[in-house]
Amino acid sequence: MAEKPRLDTTRLQKIAQAYWESAALMAAVELELFTAIAHGHDTLPAVAKAAGIGERNAQRLLTALVAMTLLDRTGERFSNAPDVQRFLVKDGERYAGPWILFTKPRWAAYGELSERLRRTTENRLGAYQEFTVEDARRYHAATYSIGMGAARLFSRSVDLNDRRKMLDLGGGSGAYSIVATQTYPGLKAIVLDLPPVTVVADEYIAANGATDRVSTLPGDFTRTDFPQDVDVVVMASNLPQYEPDLIRLVVRKAFAVLVPGGEMHLIGETLHDDRRGPLSAALWGLNEGVYGSTGIAHTESEVKGYLQDAGFIDVAPHPFVPGVLSRVAGRKPV
DSSP: OOOOOOOOSHHHHHHHTHHHHHHHHHHHHHTTHHHHHHTTOOSHHHHHHHHTSOHHHHHHHHHHHHHTTSEEEETTEEEEOHHHHHHSOTTSTTOOHHHHTTTGGGHHHHHTHHHHHTOOOOBSSGGGTTOOHHHHHHHHHHHHHHHHHHHHHHHHHSOOTTOOEEEEETOTTTHHHHHHHHHSTTOEEEEEEOHHHHHHHHHHHHHTTOTTTEEEEESOTTTSOOOSSEEEEEEESOGGGSOHHHHHHHHHHHHHHEEEEEEEEEEEOEEOTTSOOOHHHHHHHHHHHHTTBSOOOEEHHHHHHHHHHHTOEEEEEEEEETTTEEEEEEEOOO
16 A cells, blocks of 8 residues: 655745745846846856845855746856746846836735734725825836736737727726727727826826827726717726625626627636636735735636626637636627
């Protein structure tokens, strides 16, 4: 009879120390270490000088990054892993350093997770309850490049050739609207988001030369009246921020203003129906507990149900970003 594998604490220790890896990655981005290596400063002394740290600390950090497979080492020279080279070299076209640092301001809050989960008071908007223009500017400086990538994927995946008016709920920087109206010349779009966010959205819209195609509507989409006669509604990357009743409310409001035959797309971090993952969706749901909102992670079937209950037909999930984002769409009957 085969012996059962002996249990040890290896897996638990790895999870408990995972923040060490996060800190090493974030420090490397802040020190522009990957950029230095890409520019030929690829030895220990050269990295230390470029990053402005001592050689002992450079050795410590480089050793950790190699062990994390973010760097490779050949003799005395270091090189970036392919994804690091593409996304974490500062002057690269697809630089995503701000996105890597996006959650760093939440570090202290997560250190208080157990205490925060004991709280009994909640609000609808969580971390966005007292959002300022400067908060929105920092937020979208971090998320804009990732948002544009998702927006390009959306516009490649969905045929909007016959659509004329899009409502972008919680549209943030306006990425989905900017790209969609650029891809489909007959389309106009409205970004509805909190007043501080629309100030920043207007800046991104102007920077992309889209002011003739994309406008903003300041408000709270759980309370603000929607524009009439839209033929496509998008709500992207904010599902876990809201409880089921609020999602149902928003979907019903969208159904009411859509023209017959119009479509709605709910894009976000969703759980599998067995609620065993993916981890990304589960953690975004947990994040709402950190900030005291009423939001939770939703399953794909629950999202389908929100659309069906409002009256949408042909409701179905569609491939989007595996393990990160799903897209569930429905159509208003003609």
